[in-house]
Amino acid sequence: xxxxxxxxxxxxxxxxxxxxxxxxxxxxxxxxxxxxxxxxxxxxxxxxxxxxxxxxxxxxxxxxxxxxxxxxxxxxxxxxxxxxxxxxxxxxxxxxxxxxxxxxxxxxxxxxxxxxxxxxxxxxxxxxxxxxxxxxxxxxxxxxxxxxxxxxxxxxxxxxxxxxxxxxxxxxxxxxxxxxxxxxxxxxxxxxxxxxxxxxxxxxxxxxxxxxxxxxxxxxxxxxxxxxxxxxxxxxxxxxxxxxxxxxxxxxxxxxxxxxxxxxxxxxxxxxxxxxxxxxxxxxxxxxxxxxxxxxxxxxxxxxxxxxxxxxxxxxxxxxxxxxxxxxxxxxxxxxxxxxxxxxxxxxxxxxxxxxxxxxxxxxxxxxxxxxxxxxxxxxxxxxxxxxxxxxxxxxxxx
Numbered sequence: 521x522x523x524x525x526x527x528x529x530x531x532x533x534x535x536x537x538x539x540x541x542x543x544x545x546x547x548x549x550x551x552x553x554x555x556x557x558x559x560x561x562x563x564x565x566x567x568x569x570x571x572x573x574x575x576x577x578x579x580x581x582x583x584x585x586x587x588x589x590x591x592x593x594x595x596x597x598x599x600x601x602x603x604x605x606x607x608x609x610x611x612x613x614x615x616x617x618x619x620x621x622x623x624x625x626x627x628x629x630x631x632x633x634x635x636x637x638x639x640x641x642x643x644x645x646x647x648x649x650x651x652x653x654x655x656x657x658x659x660x661x662x663x664x665x666x667x668x669x670x671x672x673x674x675x676x677x678x679x680x681x682x683x684x685x686x687x688x689x690x691x692x693x694x695x696x697x698x699x700x701x702x703x704x705x706x707x708x709x710x711x712x713x714x715x716x717x718x719x720x721x722x723x724x725x726x727x728x729x730x731x732x733x734x735x736x737x738x739x740x741x742x743x744x745x746x747x748x749x750x751x752x753x754x755x756x757x758x759x760x761x762x763x764x765x766x767x768x769x770x771x772x773x774x775x776x777x778x779x780x781x782x783x784x785x786x787x788x789x790x791x792x793x794x795x796x797x798x799x800x801x802x803x804x805x806x807x808x809x810x811x812x813x814x815x816x817x818x819x820x821x822x823x824x825x826x827x828x829x830x831x832x833x834x835x836x837x838x839x840x841x842x843x844x845x846x847x848x849x850x851x852x853x854x855x856x857x858x859x860x861x862x863x864x865x866x867x868x869x870x871x872x873x874x875x876x877x878x879x880x881x882x883x884x885x886x887x888x889x890x891x892x893x894x895x896x897x898x899x900x901x902x903x904x905x906x907x908x909x910x911x912x913x914x915x916x917x918x919x
Contacts, residue, residue: 574660574891575647577673579683579700581895583888586650590884596656598887599870600708600772602701603718603727605664608779608843612716613661615867617653630661648704655871658884660708665701666726686908687899699908705734707898710741711891712772713875719778722785722794728801731774735805739903743770744890745878773875774807775839777866786842795840802838839873841866 572589575581599616601609610630614621617629629651649661663670674683674693681696685703708715719727776798784790802808843866846859857865882890898904 572650573647574650575663575895577646577683579647579685579899581892583892586888587885589652590658590888592883592885593656594881594883596658596884596887597714597875598658598660598712598772599714599716600660600662600712601716601718602662602665602704602708602730603716604720604724605667605669607718607720609664609716609718610661612718612777612779612843612863612866613651613659615863616657616870617651617659618655618867629659652884656884657871658887660712662704662708663700665704665730670700671697685899686905689905689908691908691912695908695912698911699904701730702733702737702904702907703898705730706738706741706901706904707891707895709734709738709772709774710770710894710898711744711887713877714870714873715772715774716870717774717776719776720780722778722781722790724778725801728776728798731807732802732805733907735771735807737901737904737907738771740901741894741897743878744887744894745880745882746770747890747893769806770876770879771806773839773873775841775870775873777841777843779843780845781842782845786844791842794842798838798840807838839869841869 572586573582574586599613601613603609610628610632613630614628614632619628620626621628630649647663651659651661653659671693674681674697676682676693679692679694681691681693683696683700685691685696685699691699705715717727717731719725778794799808843862844857844859
């Protein structure tokens with residue numbers, strides 16, 4: 521969270537973290553709802569008092585501790601990130617926040633993976649964490665999807681899940697783990713202006729496939745401004761009626777980021793092929809349709825086009841950003857830019873994007889309250905529940 525008074529180096533408290541944390545003694549809120557199974561009593565079910573987690577590790581949404589840091593301002597931008605472990609999600613958000621890693625004694629807004637956490641095969645982010653920069657950028661960092669450490673924490677000895685990702689349904693940990701990534705994706709494209717979809721290397725298309733699934737299952741999910749006329753969450757029927765009456769077509773603008781690329785991956789011919797592959801892979805998705813219209817969509821879906829043709833179709837490409845591997849000595853790079861300068865260009869790209877606004881003006885605090893309701897809609901989504909049953913009966917999910 522942006523520190524509005526702690527930026528000066530002359531301040532005696534300049535060694536404190538650059539982010540504001542929840543005040544000691546702040547009420548925890550209403551709890552996770554109900555008693556927990558005795559087999560998971562050792563696991564913390566509420567975020568620590570000093571955290572700014574929107575989602576706990578029990579998959580419950582908390583707003584009370586966040587509201588004090590938000591305002592009635594309506595000029596803000598929400599940026600979310602999603603991706604597997606160790607791809608640099610938190611590092612990228614720290615850059616967008618404007619964190620200066622060279623400032624001694626200043627903690628980054630989002631914790632990044634250390635050698636210790638990497639050696640212990642642990643993940644840094646739990647649930648979903650929120651920070652707000654001085655530029656009124658609301659940044660959402662999510663737990664790593666497809667993460668073995670997340671799966672290990674949520675699995676009971678019998679293989680079932682300790683986390684109820686779908687209300688009222690008991691699932692295997694494997695299936696629940698896969699649905700967590702889908703639910704996060706659906707939520708982020710519903711409440712964010714920009715979503716950063718992070719992959720490692722040039723050959724991993726798992727995140728591309730996830731976004732296709734998100735596009736398929738985001739049905740009946742409104743944007744945060746479409747719920748402002750409703751005073752409370754109400755019963756399940758009201759949730760469904762709200763979703764049907766709201767604008768169901770809103771989608772955050774995705775930026776597909778591939779990190780840890782080698783020198784040869786950044787050659788122009790290789791980057792061109794990756795852009796072409798991305799546009800073709802998501803040619804049937806609403807991400808292209810909403811941005812470019814059906815005429816462009818049809819051109820992409822037509823027979824293959826030559827390398828020279830792709831320049832004419834450049835406007836049809838989804839946003840793709842390639843980040844080189846963080847070398848210990850970037851000065852040896854000949855044809856590609858350094859990691860640090862490229863990371864800065866990614867920040868510039870995100871901040872200069874012409875994002876689609878929500879259907880109506882909404883304040884930061886209204887956005888947060890309505891995002892909590894959207895999370896309940898996602899967890900109660902009959903479309904996602906039916907998809908879960910299809911996966912369960914077919915066995916076609918990650919094991």
